Amino acid sequence: MNIFNLIRLALRALQRNKLRALLTMLGIIIGVAAVITMMSIGEGSKQSIQSSLSNMGSNMITISPQSNQQGGARTQGSSIQTLTIDDVKALKRDATKISALSPAVSSSGQTIKGALNWPTTIQGVAPEYLDIRKLSVKEGIMFSDDAVRSSAKVCLLGQTVVDNLFSAGEDPVGQTIRFNRIPFQVIGVLSPKGQSSFGQDQDDIILAPYTTVQKRILSRIYFSNVYASAINEDASEAATQEVTSILRESHRLRDSDEDDFRVRTQAELIQTLGSTSSMMTTLLTAVAGISLVIGGIGIMNIMYVSVTERTREIGLRMSIGARGTDILLQFLIEAIMISITGGVIGVLLGVSSSMIVSSTLNWPTVISRSSILLSFIVCAITGIFFGYYPAQKASRLDPIEALRYE
Amino acid sequence: MSKKILEIHDVKREFKMGTEVVRALKGVSFNVEAGEFITIMGSSGSGKTTLLNMLGCLDKPTSGSYLLDGVDIKGLSRDELARLRNHKIGFVFQAYNLLPRTSALENVELPLLYNAAISTKERKERAINALKAVKLDGRFDHTPNQLSGGQQQRVAIARALVNEPVMILADEATGNLDTRTSYEIMALMQELNQQQGKTIVFVTHEPDIAAFSSRTVMLRDGKVQKDTANTNRKSARELLDSLPETDDY
Numbered sequence: 240m241n242i243f244n245l246i247r248l249a250l251r252a253l254q255r256n257k258l259r260a261l262l263t264m265l266g267i268i269i270g271v272a273a274v275i276t277m278m279s280i281g282e283g284s285k286q287s288i289q290s291s292l293s294n295m296g297s298n299m300i301t302i303s304p305q306s307n308q309q310g311g312a313r314t315q316g317s318s319i320q321t322l323t324i325d326d327v328k329a330l331k332r333d334a335t336k337i338s339a340l341s342p343a344v345s346s347s348g349q350t351i352k353g354a355l356n357w358p359t360t361i362q363g364v365a366p367e368y369l370d371i372r373k374l375s376v377k378e379g380i381m382f383s384d385d386a387v388r389s390s391a392k393v394c395l396l397g398q399t400v401v402d403n404l405f406s407a408g409e410d411p412v413g414q415t416i417r418f419n420r421i422p423f424q425v426i427g428v429l430s431p432k433g434q435s436s437f438g439q440d441q442d443d444i445i446l447a448p449y450t451t452v453q454k455r456i457l458s459r460i461y462f463s464n465v466y467a468s469a470i471n472e473d474a475s476e477a478a479t480q481e482v483t484s485i486l487r488e489s490h491r492l493r494d495s496d497e498d499d500f501r502v503r504t505q506a507e508l509i510q511t512l513g514s515t516s517s518m519m520t521t522l523l524t525a526v527a528g529i530s531l532v533i534g535g536i537g538i539m540n541i542m543y544v545s546v547t548e549r550t551r552e553i554g555l556r557m558s559i560g561a562r563g564t565d566i567l568l569q570f571l572i573e574a575i576m577i578s579i580t581g582g583v584i585g586v587l588l589g590v591s592s593s594m595i596v597s598s599t600l601n602w603p604t605v606i607s608r609s610s611i612l613l614s615f616i617v618c619a620i621t622g623i624f625f626g627y628y629p630a631q632k633a634s635r636l637d638p639i640e641a642l643r644y645e
Numbered sequence: 646m647s648k649k650i651l652e653i654h655d656v657k658r659e660f661k662m663g664t665e666v667v668r669a670l671k672g673v674s675f676n677v678e679a680g681e682f683i684t685i686m687g688s689s690g691s692g693k694t695t696l697l698n699m700l701g702c703l704d705k706p707t708s709g710s711y712l713l714d715g716v717d718i719k720g721l722s723r724d725e726l727a728r729l730r731n732h733k734i735g736f737v738f739q740a741y742n743l744l745p746r747t748s749a750l751e752n753v754e755l756p757l758l759y760n761a762a763i764s765t766k767e768r769k770e771r772a773i774n775a776l777k778a779v780k781l782d783g784r785f786d787h788t789p790n791q792l793s794g795g796q797q798q799r800v801a802i803a804r805a806l807v808n809e810p811v812m813i814l815a816d817e818a819t820g821n822l823d824t825r826t827s828y829e830i831m832a833l834m835q836e837l838n839q840q841q842g843k844t845i846v847f848v849t850h851e852p853d854i855a856a857f858s859s860r861t862v863m864l865r866d867g868k869v870q871k872d873t874a875n876t877n878r879k880s881a882r883e884l885l886d887s888l889p890e891t892d893d894y
């Protein structure tokens with residue numbers, strides 16, 4: 240029998256038992272929908288993490304303080320006082336694989352402008368910070384090295400701060416705001432960056448010279464981070480090593496001492512975050528895969544029932560000239576039809592549910608063509624694999640015995 | 646007209662039922678020549694259906710040989726047997742064996758679906774002609790449960806004719822029909838036999854049906870009891886014409 244007739248025959252058989260076919264498909268439908276949704280959520284979060292990290296500058300290097308005490312309680316980064324201006328100077332002097340360098344020190348507090356106020360974070364940095372973090376100034380100018388040297392009380396505002404402290408249309412540049420009661424002159428506004436993939440508002444920030452934040456707000460001499468740019472993305476690894484050896488020397492660490500700081504490249508960060516999210520994706524996809532297998536077993540079960548129910552039909556077909564292969568194909572195609580139809584419904588369901596997820600929960604989702612293709616292939620294979628044994632059983636029946644079957 | 650189409654020699658068929666052995670055929674031998682119209686008679690349980698299944702390549706003998714068109718069936722594979730059944734044999738089952746919930750037309754088309762040489766259009770045409778030949782013009786779309794027993798029987802006959810086999814094997818094909826209809830079927834069989842030269846093996850209980858054939862093989866308890874040529878062969882068409890119009894009990 241040709242393939243066209245076989246497909247028609249299979250469709251007819253499924254039509255006769257619509258409800259049964261649908262129930263059989265259910266496992267496949269749920270499995271495929273789950274795979275598609277999980278993969279789209281996983282892929283979406285991975286891509287948004289990656290894009291927001293490379294938005295920050297893909298060759299950025301972050302140096303943070305770290306306790307090197309062995310035993311005892313290790314303390315968290317910001318309270319450790321290992322990164323100082325001496326380190327920055329040493330790096331500026333000796334590092335060859337770094338193109339820009341900026342210390343950073345931050346403090347949170349209340350900003351006030353007239354009757355309006357807004358809690359935010361002030362980040363004390365060097366002018367190079369803009370390049371390193373790929374930030375740009377929308378209005379006004381960035382402060383200069385002179386401002387850093389003189390600990391000038393000037394600042395740049397992020398868009399969120401502007402929105403909360405100034406009425407619409409008002410020009411913030413040239414005005415004075417107060418951060419923890421200390422007056423700052425606004426000399427610029429940063430271009431908005433939007434939310435990071437962790438849901439953090441990157442525009443809720445004030446930039447000021449790091450000396451100003453250190454002396455006038457925090458009264459301390461150490462930094463919470465030092466940011467640097469490798470000369471290019473490929474040099475990140477070499478730059479990391481260079482920074483490490485310069486800092487070890489600057490901190491006078493002996494060979495046996497652990498680092499009292501930590502140097503991380505952006506690529507590393509992407510990898511760490513990416514690997515957690517891809518582990519989640521793998522796990523969830525595995526769970527979804529199991530439901531596909533269960534769906535397949537459902538198909539196998541119903542195909543066995545179907546072969547038994549239609550034993551007389553099989554006997555008749557054989558007695559008028561159907562070969563074993565014809566019967567095998569008839570039942571195999573029926574099984575594949577069930578699994579593929581289930582797959583199509585599952586894909587539609589998965590695509591719409593991941594759309595619902597992204598619109599209601601605001602999660603980024605990416606439906607990749609490969610996940611749809613993969614589901615289809617898996618479905619077809621499920622159909623063939625689980626449909627084969629019942630179909631083979633049918634094809635091996637003896638025509639006379641099958642005709643006598645009751 | 647002297648080519649042997651069927652040669653069976655000392656055919657035995659035994660069925661094992663647990664420890665018991667049922668011997669349905671106990672050594673049957675006879676030949677059928679191409680173009681013969683033979684009836685097989687015998688009481689219930691004498692082995693007629695078992696023999697016919699064997700002739701139709703649906704079953705293989707426990708011992709003995711069976712040559713169809715000079716080819717020994719024993720050496721053929723399942724696929725080769727399927728091809729033989731499809732191309733050479735038209736089988737009418739005692740129990741009709743129509744596909745349920747499937748229209749008469751599609752039931753008749755069925756053997757052609759397994760014949761790759763036939764196009765969709767030709768398939769339909771042939772099925773329609775076969776149904777017309779058994780006088781079922783108005784019943785193409787009826788499913789078996791919408792047809793009477795006799796009509797179902799005729800669909801089964803149409804299905805056996807549709808692939809233009811060289812040999813028709815019919816198991817009690819007139820068993821459920823009234824006199825008029827069974828004469829009509831027999832007239833059709835005689836036409837197929839005399840005009841198209843088809844070999845027919847017809848199993849029946851009724852002696853007046855056997856009278857239309859050229860030869861009768863009598864089975865009794867799994868053996869050939871009598872094998873006689875029919876000298877006084879009747880024409881079903883003539884008998885049909887002589888029947889009164891209203892006679893259809």
Ligand SMILES: Nc1ncnc2c1ncn2[C@@H]1O[C@H](COP(=O)(O)OP(=O)(O)OP(=O)(O)O)[C@@H](O)[C@H]1O
Nearest residue numbers: 660662667668669688689690691692693694695696
């Ligand atoms: N598959 C089988 N298993 C066991 N015994 C069988 C089987 N097929 C047939 N028989 C036995 O073989 C004998 C012959 O049966 P068969 O069906 O050939 O009879 P028959 O002549 O066609 O009878 P009827 O006129 O009633 O149709 C019977 O005794 C029957 O019980």
Ligand SMILES: [Mg+2]
Nearest residue numbers: 693694739816
């Ligand atoms: Mg019988």
